[in-house]
Amino acid sequence: QSSPGTDNRWRHVRRLLERAGPLGGPEFEPDPELFSAIRSDLVQILVVGAGGLGCEMLKDLALSGFVNLHLIDMDTIDLSNLNRQFLFRPKDIGRPKAVVAAEFVERRVSGCRVTPHFGKLEDKPLEFYKQFMCIVCGLDSVQARRRLNQIVCSLVQFDESDQPIPTSVIPLIDGGTQGFQGHCRVVRAHATPCLECTADLYSSTQQGFPLCTLAHTPRLPEHCIEFARIMQWPQEWPFGEEVPVDGDDPHHVDWIRTEACKRARQFGIREPDFRLTQGVVKHIIPAVASTNAVISAQCVTEVFKAITGCYPLLNNFANFSDIEGVAVNVVPLERNPQCDVCGQPPPKPLTFNSRDSLQTVINQLKSEHGMTRPSLTACVEGRDVTLYMDLSFLRDQLADNLDKSLAELGLLSNTVLNVTDSAQSGMKPVTFVLNLEDGMET
């Protein structure tokens, strides 16, 4: 007989985890304990973004049996979100997305704990990200993706033979949509391409019209709109001196539209309506619930595979489009050996005492690492700091640093040092990681 409590409830998921099957992952071993294991404190999952994709991902994760979910998003809810961000209602407009989404899912799927974080990725220390067994993201900006990618890749640690230590590689599942198209991809740093390896895939949707077209030879309604926004607005400051364009303020948009229409009439061009105007000013990307549902679901299936090992992971990029028929295409993308983020050899450790001076470090770089005139930068308290530059006038500027101890300079264990050698022009920076025998860690 079946056991009481939540056992029946999760029968669907437990079938996949407790029953042996011939088509499972290569090392998968079904086990009645697996289900409780995925609900233990060891399994924490981070969802980045609580918008069109994030809401779907949260729901899908909750109904896959996961109970320790974190959600980070820096936005508040807007009316135009409600056609697809289904965890929000009209009364929630203005509240933080992460908070409202967490409340809804906790209420609907009892037993699921969702911790919301209202803020940016950079607001969290690196330590925050270490706790997650998997990170899934539904972001709408290239910059945020790259930042997240850098965070995940920087967490990777290496063994003596420069191989990545598996437990330090957090799988990153990335989803993106635009209208009726989307993608889902699996990133395992150093095994698959990271997001930076294929940075050119994420082409910018910004339409940059040449200024001379806007100013002298407009042809399209869009040209008239951009002229009004870029050139007329800062000349007339219609809503106050130095008050910038707010694409969400309908009065701002309407002013731009009116000016654009005047210009359009002047040139015989079709006059833009409000929708087109706002679309151009805000670089609006069309969006519907259906595409977001598909991509998020695909991502969460991969999260489930990554954590349980029940099936092999997607290798490694899937395209989706349902404009004409429905097309799904899986492509194994390749790593970029020159990748700025994951193409580097792993940072070499430099072992010192926190009382040692910077000069000591430089001496070692010269004697043991083949450098002649090393220059060093490091990330101290979130800012890039130049420690020393062995270049003409800068040598004197930073000479004081040479006698300072590493502790005085704010350097801790695990600080990454970027080193270039002025004597070798065109050399890419080599990264080292500080290992202070007596020191505090970052």
Add this chain to the structure above:
Amino acid sequence: NNNNNNKSNINSHPVGRSRSQLPTPKAKKYDRQLRLWGDHGQQAIEQARVLLIGANAVGTETLKNMVLPGVGSFTIMDHRRVTEEDCGSNFFVELARIGEPRAKVCAELLRELNEDVIGDFLEDRLDVLLQRDPGFFTGFSLVIASGVRHSDLLVLSDLLYDRDVPLIVCQQHGMLATCQLVAREHFVWEAHPDNPLPDLRLENPLPEFVAFCDAQDLSAMDSQRHSHTPWLVILYKFLSKWRQANAGKFPSNYAERQAVRQLIRSGERGESDLHGDEENWRQAQSAVTTALLPSKLPSNVNELFKLADQFWLRRQQLSDSSAPSEDRQAAVPPSNWLLLCRTLAEFYRQRGCLPLCGTLPDMVSDSDRYVALLNIYRRAADADLVEFSRLLRVVCLDIGLSADSVPASQIALFCKNARHLRLVKTASYRELSRPLPQTVARCLEETAEAGPSPFWWYLLFHACDRFHTEFGRFPGDTDDVNFLADAGQLKLKCQQLAQDWLASLATTSAAGPTSAPEDLLHELCRFGRAEVHSVAAWMGGVLSQEGIKLITGQFVPETRTMLYDAVSQTFLPVF
């Protein structure tokens, strides 16, 4: 009552227009989707009535993605009660409501996603209602049947098929799900192709266009005007030059097009002037590949002409013969799209071309010449539209319909998209679910060594249905640790079914094995019809957009029987 056939409100009363041009709250809410299917598409969605049979994970996920964009109304039919199991796969139930009618709970939780949407529910059993009140089903714009058994689907589809109510059928087993659209006839008004070829009429150029181009002397232009001459003018001039030198013929192959390209190249000034280099001349050269393709009637449009002609021929035959006047065919007036296609065929016969689209791609140019070109093409398109409308009136009056049977906005939409129109159709579920013996034989042969394939899974899904009919549950859907015991019976059902399907083939022994690979049998028993939520959500996303395509007549639906395999992340046709 298919909304698609008689859309009378295209482009009128758009969702968002108000006197001040500021968007209404509704236009704001739907802004992101209005940019995809327009106000008229939204209107069609808001007039649609959707029936969901089966308030399971796939069903409710599909409906969710139709409620959010504002479908007019929905009805959920499900005779079951909410179980604990439902709470682990279905987002639209709650633990606190176990034991309540599932249709009721799901309807409430779906309705609250969008206050604009009306939703209700029925607890009737499908088979009972199909007998008792078949008329109920034909009142909907779209029916979605999720996890419905085969025998009921046969009756349901027979009912809906001839009434032109489209049906979406889907089944989920664990990490797998199949789906099929069933629609006798579905007209695609706006296909929204990715990269449509521009409609330039270069083979038989517009007189106004010729005059405009002839009035321009490239060699006499200063560098500003030379580098801001639209590529269309440049292309035309050198095309004419080539045609004059080649007895007036139009370039008919790659080599000839390249020859034109070379001529254009020879006209470039080459030096970089103070207005930048001559990008317009480069554009003219690359345009050669697409703008100089000989125009021919697209096959999808040709098909429509044939359909229209056949329909009119039959009408003629019926009215000529002494057939009784109750004959349905003669009595039923043709739908708008058929009237329009008939007119289009007539237009093509008379003019040798389709009505001009009227738009031009953007190109480097000064404002006055680009605008002038746009206006030339727009005026010509308007003239074609007037001519087309005149022909349409004649067609309508000819068969006893009023001259303005088709609203002006619909005529305009039709002409604008003339090149990409198509009729999409499938066989009935009855036919689709009994594939031709040749098809079955081919599929079995193809997959003999391949292992898991969509066809095998599809065959097994049907075998599972037979298993369920006999044993009252699905294979592996048991708490017994010996769930694999079901594999034997499933294998038998599968063999019987394959043999059934191959029955009429003389050489059944030549086909591949009719015995499903052991791995697949095992895997299906392992699933025990589990509703894995992320798989259901994926299918729900796909099916909801297919539903929207059917309701709006925009974008092209997928008509093949498809299988989603979340293990390999593939979505492949079964046959």
